[in-house]
Amino acid sequence: MKNYPELYLTIWKAVRGVRKGRVATYGQIAQICGLRGHARLVGYALHNLPPNSDIPWHRIVNTKGMISLRAHTKGHELQEKLLESEGVKFLNGRIDLSKYGADVEPGAGSRKAPGARRRRRSVDKHK
DNA sequence: ATAGTGACCGCGT
DNA sequence: AACGCGGCCACTA
Numbered sequence A: 001m002k003n004y005p006e007l008y009l010t011i012w013k014a015v016r017g018v019r020k021g022r023v024a025t026y027g028q029i030a031q032i033c034g035l036r037g038h039a040r041l042v043g044y045a046l047h048n049l050p051p052n053s054d055i056p057w058h059r060i061v062n063t064k065g066m067i068s069l070r071a072h073t074k075g076h077e078l079q080e081k082l083l084e085s086e087g088v089k090f091l092n093g094r095i096d097l098s099k100y101g102a103d104v105e106p107g108a109g110s111r112k113a114p115g116a117r118r119r120r121r122s123v124d125k126h127k
Numbered sequence B: 001a002t003a004g005t006g007a008c009c010g011c012g013t
Numbered sequence C: 001a002a003c004g005c006g007g008c009c010a011c012t013a
Helices: A006-016 A026-032 A039-047 A074-085
Strands: none
Touching: A006 A026, A006 A039, A026 A039
16 A cells, blocks of 8 residues: 555545535635645546545536546446435436535535636736 | 646637 | 637656
8 A cells, every 4th residue: 555645635635525415526626625726636636546445536526517537437337326326416417516516615606706706817828 | 857647627719 | 509729736657
């Protein structure tokens, strides 16, 4: 058993905070870990999940409310199964985030939180 | 030390 | 509405 990077532990801990019957997005988890906007790292960490972890990794989906794992894979199938067993319903392969989204952030239910404007780092490449 | 990859996100066309 | 592209960070060869 190798030692896992601390960042992974941090992320996994955050994932553990997601209550049953709820789902969180990669972005949300990233934000909790202080990695605001860097959801990829969350995905990376989850990809390296230890096999016998108690981490509810299946409660993590992308911002569209869909399973990010490659379809036709065991993981994808398993995730959907686990979520349904927790009461999370899939509508056309999609989860209603405004309904099942974890309250990791105030106003997370609203897609556009007024004032909660995140840093716009988009440089005007226009010129 | 450099390069490549990844269970993503947001914006532009 | 759907598709494509770039960007950011950490980890592995």
